[in-house]
Amino acid sequence: MDHSRVPVLEALAEFRRRGDVVFGPPGHKQGRGVDPRVAEILGLDVFRSDVLSLNGLDDRRQSQGVLGQAQDLMADAVGAEQAFFSTCGSSLSVKTAMLAVAGPGEKLLLSRNAHKSVIAAVIVNGVEPIWVHPKFDAERHLAHPPEPDDVRDRLREHPDAKGMLLITPTEWGTCADIRGVARVCHEFGVPLIVDEAWGAHLPFHPDLPPWGMDAEADLVVTSVHKMGGAVEQSSVFHLQYDRVAPEVLKQREDLLGTTSASSLVYASLDGWRRQMVEQGHELLETALHRAGRIREAIADLPGLRPMGQEIVAEGHAASFDPLKLVVDVRELGISGMQAAEWLRAHRHVDVGGSDTCRISASITHADDDETEKVLLDALHALVDAADTLERRPPVHLPAPGALELEQAMLPREAFFAPVDHVPAEQAAGRIAAETISPYPPGVPAVAPGEVITEEVVDYLRTGVEHGVLIPDASDPSVRVLRVVARP
Ligand SMILES: Cc1ncc(COP(=O)(O)O)c(C=O)c1O
Numbered sequence: 001m002d003h004s005r006v007p008v009l010e011a012l013a014e015f016r017r018r019g020d021v022v023f024g025p026p027g028h029k030q031g032r033g034v035d036p037r038v039a040e041i042l043g044l045d046v047f048r049s050d051v052l053s054l055n056g057l058d059d060r061r062q063s064q065g066v067l068g069q070a071q072d073l074m075a076d077a078v079g080a081e082q083a084f085f086s087t088c089g090s091s092l093s094v095k096t097a098m099l100a101v102a103g104p105g106e107k108l109l110l111s112r113n114a115h116k117s118v119i120a121a122v123i124v125n126g127v128e129p130i131w132v133h134p135k136f137d138a139e140r141h142l143a144h145p146p147e148p149d150d151v152r153d154r155l156r157e158h159p160d161a162k163g164m165l166l167i168t169p170t171e172w173g174t175c176a177d178i179r180g181v182a183r184v185c186h187e188f189g190v191p192l193i194v195d196e197a198w199g200a201h202l203p204f205h206p207d208l209p210p211w212g213m214d215a216e217a218d219l220v221v222t223s224v225h226k227m228g229g230a231v232e233q234s235s236v237f238h239l240q241y242d243r244v245a246p247e248v249l250k251q252r253e254d255l256l257g258t259t260s261a262s263s264l265v266y267a268s269l270d271g272w273r274r275q276m277v278e279q280g281h282e283l284l285e286t287a288l289h290r291a292g293r294i295r296e297a298i299a300d301l302p303g304l305r306p307m308g309q310e311i312v313a314e315g316h317a318a319s320f321d322p323l324k325l326v327v328d329v330r331e332l333g334i335s336g337m338q339a340a341e342w343l344r345a346h347r348h349v350d351v352g353g354s355d356t357c358r359i360s361a362s363i364t365h366a367d368d369d370e371t372e373k374v375l376l377d378a379l380h381a382l383v384d385a386a387d388t389l390e391r392r393p394p395v396h397l398p399a400p401g402a403l404e405l406e407q408a409m410l411p412r413e414a415f416f417a418p419v420d421h422v423p424a425e426q427a428a429g430r431i432a433a434e435t436i437s438p439y440p441p442g443v444p445a446v447a448p449g450e451v452i453t454e455e456v457v458d459y460l461r462t463g464v465e466h467g468v469l470i471p472d473a474s475d476p477s478v479r480v481l482r483v484v485a486r487p
Helices: 007-018 036-042 044-048 053-057 065-077 087-103 116-125 148-157 178-187 248-257 263-299 336-347 369-388 411-416 454-466
Strands: 082-086 109-110 129-133 135-137 142-144 164-167 192-194 220-225 235-239 325-329 358-362 417-423 478-482
Touching: 007 053, 007 065, 007 263, 036 044, 036 109, 053 065, 053 263, 065 082, 065 235, 065 263, 082 087, 082 248, 082 263, 087 116, 087 164, 087 192, 087 220, 087 235, 087 248, 109 148, 116 411, 129 148, 148 178, 164 178, 178 192, 235 248, 263 325, 263 369, 336 358
Parallel strands: 109 129, 109 164, 164 192, 192 220
Antiparallel strands: 082 235, 135 142, 220 235, 325 358, 417 478
16 A cells, blocks of 8 residues: 555645535534634644645545545554454554443453553443453562463453453553463454553554554454654554454444544644655654663662563563663652652653552654753652652551452442442442542542452542542542442
8 A cells, every 4th residue: 555645634734725614514614713822822723724624635426535535544554354443542443342242241351451441431331341360579569460360260260241341561660471361362253452651653563562453352442642742632443354343343433433523633634644654764763762872871860660571471471562761760769759749840751650568661763862861860860859758657558359349230330329428547448339440550549349448448538638639539539438338
């Protein structure tokens, strides 16, 4: 295929060249009506390129097939049989992908280290989750994706399950054995969905971890805005084989998706694909060298321990994305959250992620010598300042297995059940009616339907006292919990 072509961008350029006057949405009419104070900050071009797909980028009959051509090019670029663009982030694409495999009341295997969007999908879709627990790495206090044997055991116990959803890479760059899990799923005749929100760049360099389509997954969801170069909310479904029918995926996407997809998302996805096909190898090669250099420099800083290839080991990760710089800060006597807050406040450096033990920074094709220096200088300064940071009360991290809570009710039933609000100290033994996700990384510690334990309450309460954010809890301070009312 001709990857120098960018159908959406070309249609947008043509639309702007023609100077079409539009009497439909968006009401700002390609910036004519935009408040200049808004344009001053956002730029007028954003509005000029904000165009409906129908009667804008394409005609009413979609005769030029602008989007279809762009999607075919994307599929070709990454080795998928088909690709579909989605404009509501992987949060929505994950829900759609799950719905395309299991309908209400049907069983789906789900890796429990899932992003909160997966728990939301379980509630909205009404699917029965069969949790596959991740491998807990007690030393690092980190959950690694489950392994093929874990999936096989659960499929033997639940032969009526409709498929499996695996999350890889994790927010921390650790990756599952996708091929191994896919083969187990296929032995049982069910599809594997991969939430590869963090993996949009993986197809474009051989030194990066295996990418879902190459590793025999059936349906892969990516967020191109995370490690790639498209604007926020840019997500792509990739499909291969015949276990998930494209028609089913499209119709279920239609249940959830918007009817006003953003041309900015489509156009930037289109441009990212061209850039990666033409220059991806070189750009990512540079990024890999840069990440390696930064990791070595961090290893020389006292008190900072960057995670590296040693994480790839039996019972840990099957592979690791070297572009994720994950740095354990515990030896500095502070938490990852404190490090992230300090870096932002004092050095204007925003690391992408943090938790009790670590921070993470993503290196992408967009980094250069300047950003490399900014990051390293900031980490030097953090090490120098660490002794002056207040010592906050520690988070009581749960022991391995303590976050594998008993599932007493289906998440959907618990979420919509009559509820009580109980003080944290009386919550143990009650069934949660809400999702409680320490953020980041946004992996729920408690899902609706799970039985709350003293240990998990202690973890959440000490977390909040330390500065962990829990925005999705009904009471973000977790002093009061929303639980299923007793009959
Ligand atoms: C593993 C995983 N899946 C899905 C999502 C949701 O993606 P998005 O923010 O594109 O909606 C995230 C977001 O952080 C994530 O980490």
